[in-house]
Amino acid sequence: xxxDLDFNRAYEATFTKNVSRRRExxxxxxxxxxxxxxSVDDATLIDAFKSxxxxxxxxxxxxxxxxxxxxxxxxxxxxxxILDRKAPETxxxxxxxxxxxxxxxxxxxxxxxxxxxxxxxxxxxxxxFKSDLSQKSAPPDxxxxxxxxxxxxxVLGLKDEYYQIGxxxxxxxGNEMKIIGIRFFSRLF
Numbered sequence: 110x111x112x113d114l115d116f117n118r119a120y121e122a123t124f125t126k127n128v129s130r131r132r133e134x135x136x137x138x139x140x141x142x143x144x145x146x147x148s149v150d151d152a153t154l155i156d157a158f159k160s161x162x163x164x165x166x167x168x169x170x171x172x173x174x175x176x177x178x179x180x181x182x183x184x185x186x187x188x189x190x191i192l193d194r195k196a197p198e199t200x201x202x203x204x205x206x207x208x209x210x211x212x213x214x215x216x217x218x219x220x221x222x223x224x225x226x227x228x229x230x231x232x233x234x235x236x237x238f239k240s241d242l243s244q245k246s247a248p249p250d251x252x253x254x255x256x257x258x259x260x261x262x263x264v265l266g267l268k269d270e271y272y273q274i275g276x277x278x279x280x281x282x283g284n285e286m287k288i289i290g291i292r293f294f295s296r297l298f
Contacts, residue, residue: 111243114218114235116163125280125287130264131155134289137262138162141196141203148200153207160210164191167217170238171224171231182228188220249274261290 110119125131132151135141135158146154174180184192191213197206224231255270259278265271271280271289278290 110166111239114163114166114239114242116166117159120159120162123288125282125289127282128155130289133262133264134158137264138290142198144196144198144200144203146200146203149203153204157203157207157210160207160214163214164210164217167214167221168192170221170234183224183231185220188217191217246275259289264289 110116124134128151132154135154136146139154139158139161141154141157171183174183194209194213197203221231221235225235226232253272253274255272257270258267259265259269259271261278265280269280271278272286274286276292277288278292279286280289281287
C-alpha cells in the first residue's frame with residue numbers, strides 16, 4: 110500500500126480469500142446504508158468496498174488542512190461531492206453506484222496527483238503518509254489468544270476464532286493470517 114496507495118492490490122494480498130466473508134466485510138465495513146443488499150452480486154459489493162476504501166486512503170494525506178484556503182484547495186466541490194456520496198436506497202441502483210465509486214476513486218487519485226505536482230507541501234504530506242504506512246509493525250509483546258463472537262456483522266460465526274492484533278482483526282487461512290476488519294479509530298475514553 111505504501112508504494113502507490115493502491116488499496117485494491119493491498120486488499121488482494123492481505124484480506125481473506127473466502128468470497129462469502131469478503132461479501133460480509135464489504136457490507137459491514139463499506140457503510141453502504143441500511144438497504145437490503147441481498148440481491149447485489151458479490152463482485153459488485155466487493156468492488157464498491159474496495160473503491161470506498163481507496164477513496165479513504167487517498168483522502169488521508171489531505172486530512173487536517175492548515176486553514177480554510179488550503180481546505181478549499183484540497184477539497185474543491187467535485188471532491189466534496191465524492192466524499193459526500195451516499196449509497197443508494199435500493200439494491201437495483203447499487204451497480205451504477207459501484208461504477209460511480211470506481212470513477213470517483215480514479216478522479217480522486219488524479220486530483221491528489223495534480224496537487225502533488227503543483228504543491229511541494231502536498232507532495233511532502235503524501236511522502237510522509239506513505240512512509241508511515243511502510244513502517245513495519247512490531248509483533249505484540251504478549252501472547253495473542255484466539256477470540257470468538259466477532260461483533261462486526263456476519264463476517265464470522267459466533268464460534269469462529271479470530272485474533273485482534275493492534276487495529277486488525279485477522280483469521281488463520283491455511284498457513285497465513287488474513288485481515289477481516291480494520292479499526293481506524295480507537296476510543297479515546
